[in-house]
Amino acid sequence: MFRSGAFVAEYVSPTADDQIQPNGVDLTLDVVFEQLEPGRIGRDGKQIGDRVARPLEELEQKAPDTYYLPEGAYVARYGERIQIPEGHVGFVYPRSSLMRNSCMLNTAVWDAGYEGRGEGLLQVHHDVEIARGARIAQLVLAEADHEDAYDGSYQGENLD
Numbered sequence: 001m002f003r004s005g006a007f008v009a010e011y012v013s014p015t016a017d018d019q020i021q022p023n024g025v026d027l028t029l030d031v032v033f034e035q036l037e038p039g040r041i042g043r044d045g046k047q048i049g050d051r052v053a054r055p056l057e058e059l060e061q062k063a064p065d066t067y068y069l070p071e072g073a074y075v076a077r078y079g080e081r082i083q084i085p086e087g088h089v090g091f092v093y094p095r096s097s098l099m100r101n102s103c104m105l106n107t108a109v110w111d112a113g114y115e116g117r118g119e120g121l122l123q124v125h126h127d128v129e130i131a132r133g134a135r136i137a138q139l140v141l142a143e144a145d146h147e148d149a150y151d152g153s154y155q156g157e158n159l160d
Ligand SMILES: O=c1ccn([C@H]2C[C@H](O)[C@@H](COP(=O)(O)OP(=O)(O)OP(=O)(O)O)O2)c(=O)[nH]1
Pocket: 092, 106, 107, 108, 109, 110, 111, 112, 114, 117, 118, 119, 120, 150, 151, 152, 153, 154
């Protein structure tokens, strides 16, 4: 069973009222990265390629800070600290307005026990402007059986 947005909000912080949706919680864009060097996925381990944060453009009439993104693939870091509670699994979907603007967010599985400020692959198929702090995605939580809880290399990532 998928949980309500009000339930999901207990595990996402900070959360403003306009982020709470019937079936999940909207996630905002914090930082956009561009990958510079190849990474590696091995049989026994992985390496994330070097990356650099995209500059925030000072666009007239576009305050607050806005990213102007030409066509390409970027890694987007969300602005919220997310916890996936025991007995659950998380999925992130793009906000439909992103998709309707020819952009897409590709995501993976959010494991029970994970905590951090995670990332997604932002695919820009047509130039777009996205304000820092704008809502770009939605996290939903489904009840799920599991044996162990998440204890991988991304545990606690990007927390201050
Ligand atoms: O789109 C996503 C999906 C998941 N995560 C977070 C939550 C998840 O629990 C964690 C690890 O994901 P995964 O298990 O797929 O990572 P891995 O590549 O197998 O690495 P490791 O084994 O070190 O965890 O990353 C994201 O930030 N973005």
